[in-house]
Amino acid sequence: MNNRSDCMLLAIKAAAMMIENGGETYRAEECCLSILCGCGCESVNVVAFPTVVMATAQIDGEMRTECISIKKRTINLGLIDRVNGVSRRIAAGELNVEDGFAALEKNQQKHPLHPLWISLLAAISAGSFAILFDGGAIDFLYAFVASFLARNIVHQIEKVSSYNFVSTLGGSAVIALVARAAVSISAGSNMEAIIIGAIMSMLPGLAMTNAIRDTINGDLVSGVARGAEALICAVAIAGGVAIVLSI
Amino acid sequence: MHDILLTVIFSFIAVAFFAVGMHAPWRTVLIAAVDGTIGYMLYLLLCKSLAESVSVFYATLVICLIAEIIARKIKAPATIISFTAMVPLVPGIMLYRTMLFFAAGSTSEGIASTINTLIFAGSMSLAVTLATLITKIIFKRKDLKEKFGLLHKLGRLGKRQ
Numbered sequence: 001m002n003n004r005s006d007c008m009l010l011a012i013k014a015a016a017m018m019i020e021n022g023g024e025t026y027r028a029e030e031c032c033l034s035i036l037c038g039c040g041c042e043s044v045n046v047v048a049f050p051t052v053v054m055a056t057a058q059i060d061g062e063m064r065t066e067c068i069s070i071k072k073r074t075i076n077l078g079l080i081d082r083v084n085g086v087s088r089r090i091a092a093g094e095l096n097v098e099d100g101f102a103a104l105e106k107n108q109q110k111h112p113l114h115p116l117w118i119s120l121l122a123a124i125s126a127g128s129f130a131i132l133f134d135g136g137a138i139d140f141l142y143a144f145v146a147s148f149l150a151r152n153i154v155h156q157i158e159k160v161s162s163y164n165f166v167s168t169l170g171g172s173a174v175i176a177l178v179a180r181a182a183v184s185i186s187a188g189s190n191m192e193a194i195i196i197g198a199i200m201s202m203l204p205g206l207a208m209t210n211a212i213r214d215t216i217n218g219d220l221v222s223g224v225a226r227g228a229e230a231l232i233c234a235v236a237i238a239g240g241v242a243i244v245l246s247i
Numbered sequence: 248m249h250d251i252l253l254t255v256i257f258s259f260i261a262v263a264f265f266a267v268g269m270h271a272p273w274r275t276v277l278i279a280a281v282d283g284t285i286g287y288m289l290y291l292l293l294c295k296s297l298a299e300s301v302s303v304f305y306a307t308l309v310i311c312l313i314a315e316i317i318a319r320k321i322k323a324p325a326t327i328i329s330f331t332a333m334v335p336l337v338p339g340i341m342l343y344r345t346m347l348f349f350a351a352g353s354t355s356e357g358i359a360s361t362i363n364t365l366i367f368a369g370s371m372s373l374a375v376t377l378a379t380l381i382t383k384i385i386f387k388r389k390d391l392k393e394k395f396g397l398l399h400k401l402g403r404l405g406k407r408q
Contacts, residue, residue, distance in 0.1 A: 122268025
């Protein structure tokens with residue numbers, strides 16, 4: 001309880017991590033709120049949007065406001081779960097602020113964003129989707145390759161530019177390229193199955209789900225913003241595939 | 248029969264590995280895979296007699312209800328399970344076909360296809376909404392108790408001097 005001023009930073013960082021990795025807005029707000037309440041702050045108020053988190057609280061008789069702007073949004077479900085756990089433990093008094101910081105840092109470092117083996121496993125999923133959508137055994141292989149390449153290219157583009165639109169466009173263009181190459185190499189392959197199987201993991205399912213859940217919970221601004229994000233992502237995927245297929 | 252078995256196996260694998268690809272915690276991967284397989288098979292079954300957008304509604308509803316109930320048991324956010332389990336139902340084929348229509352210059356068919364996709368996605372959203380509301384009503388007491396604890400604390404501490 002000595003370093004109450006730090007608990008503000010901790011709370012807001014946890015909320016920002018939640019939103020950056022694809023958590024719902026109300027969950028981020030609740031997480032921030034419970035950390036601040038657990039640290040004994042007063043007059044707590046938290047506002048979270050997909051682009052910014054703001055919190056204000058009274059600490060030792062002094063009002064303080066902090067905000068963090070969020071530039072990048074990815075999907076990392078494990079991190080949502082762990083940040084949620086950390087905030088619960090702080091609220092219950094099992095962790096103090098310093099340990100909380102350490103736990104958050106550890107979670108961020110322990111999971112490098114895009115290890116190769118995760119890309120390989122995710123590519124198996126793309127292959128299975130290709131078979132589900134009427135593909136043959138050879139389409140499994142092509143969808144696997146397409147998804148693996150696309151995922152790595154998306155990460156490479158994300159390093160250069162923070163716009164999701166560009167990376168999604170690039171990724172889906174690569175998928176379409178691989179599919180076209182597959183059709184010209186082996187006559188028996190099904191281009192539709194390869195493309196759909198590989199784009200399945202890029203589709204904005206989480207953005208859509210979160211948009212709805214935010215809107216139900218009354219976070220109208222976040223709901224509309226995420227809905228727009230989902231729409232833009234879908235347009236980027238369709239555009240990326242169309243650019244290559246229409247040549 | 249052979250086809251059904253193949254579909255079950257591959258939808259299970261697809262959802263499980265998709266969950267791994269999205270960095271889902273290990274304890275939810277298997278649950279999401281089973282949940283997703285149930286939902287996808289239900290969707291295929293319903294599609295034989297009902298319209299696509301109606302069957303996707305019921306399939307998503309079942310997926311989300313299962314996810315919400317299990318999420319409360321294992322204390323994980325419900326989205327982690329329901330989002331990964333819903334993936335085989337996300338209208339990727341429809342988006343692809345819509346794009347093909349527009350790329351070929353047939354705008355009117357493209358617009359019809361866009362509206363179909365939106366209706367499909369809309370009925371999925373409706374199911375997500377309904378599942379959330381249903382579980383909120385069922386688990387209302389417990390949730391309120393938890394929330395009330397938090398609110399009570401806020402009320403006590405929230406007075407400005």
